[in-house]
Amino acid sequence: MKKIWKIILLVSLVLFVAGVICVAVSYFMGGSLEGLMQNEKALPTLETLSPKNLLNILMTLFGF
């Protein structure tokens, strides 16, 4: 059980750090969330994954 916990924590840490590095590199290259929202190809995905939409999905899932 402890081994599984260690593996999960390690994988999560690696993914989290990699994600933070990607965002940081993008930020230093001039990228921003506002610029991303202006991208037409990314906009549908961002709208789907917006916190409001996700909350609605979860509420619908549990019948609230």
Place this chain on the structure above:
Amino acid sequence: MNRQQFLAELSQYLTFFSPEEKAQIISAYNEKFNSAGSENEAALLAELGTPMMTAIDLKRRVEAGEQISFAPENDITETEAAPENSVETEAVSGENDEPAVEEAPAPLEDEAPAEPNEEAPAEENPQDSPTELIGEPSAEAYEAVPLAESPQEAPESPVEEIPQEKPVAIYPAEIPEAPYEYPLAPSAPFVVDAKPKKPKRKVSVAKLIGAFLLSIIITAFFLAIASIGVVLLVAMSYLLLAGLKNLVYVTDCLLLFGGGLVCAGLGLLVVWFALWSAVSMIFGLFRNALGYGSVKEGAAV
């Protein structure tokens, strides 16, 4: 209790000795019974006490740093009525043979050589008699008594003239107090040898029903948490796919990939935490309801 039972029980209690020492001790007690004879067997058994007390006494003497040697006793019994052990006793004691025979010839001529030495301090000092009942005289005992006071001098000298410290020198001072503590302080080997009985399980239907209802609530709660993790993982896949579609803009791709990876890490952690918590809690609930007790820390689920 007869001789065989005494030796068998003593052998079981001598778990703190090595096999060689154990065999030597049993052999020494066997020789003691041989020297006493069948007519005095009951008296010797009463003198020795229970096997447990004898074993505890031996253990305490060892823990006190006292070297227990049964070689002189073997020598005495060898000269008397145990020729089959002559090779072993000679190999063990070697040097002690000569003083035992030369310096104390008179006790060897009697039927029981050890008895005059033991009776003298017993009559003079009734308080020291428990040491003889319980403790096995060490090698120094058999050597010290004939040197200090030979049987020939004992009748001539009055009892008051014999210093009372000599029996104390023969036997350690801690031993006389020890027998009275035996029933109150059982030693470790008996605890180790005792097989723990498995507790009887009491299965309660009410507890089972309660565990079932609680497990439903726990499952629902952790399912909600796990769904958050699943949503995060789904978002990760969406973001990664969207990043692949926007390869023209590197900054947008990196933002989408970064967000996706962070979502993946969090989602994985949340899903596993919810799964592990739910399974552990439900398993513990049913384990308690079935009477197995609580789950040990680190036990596999």
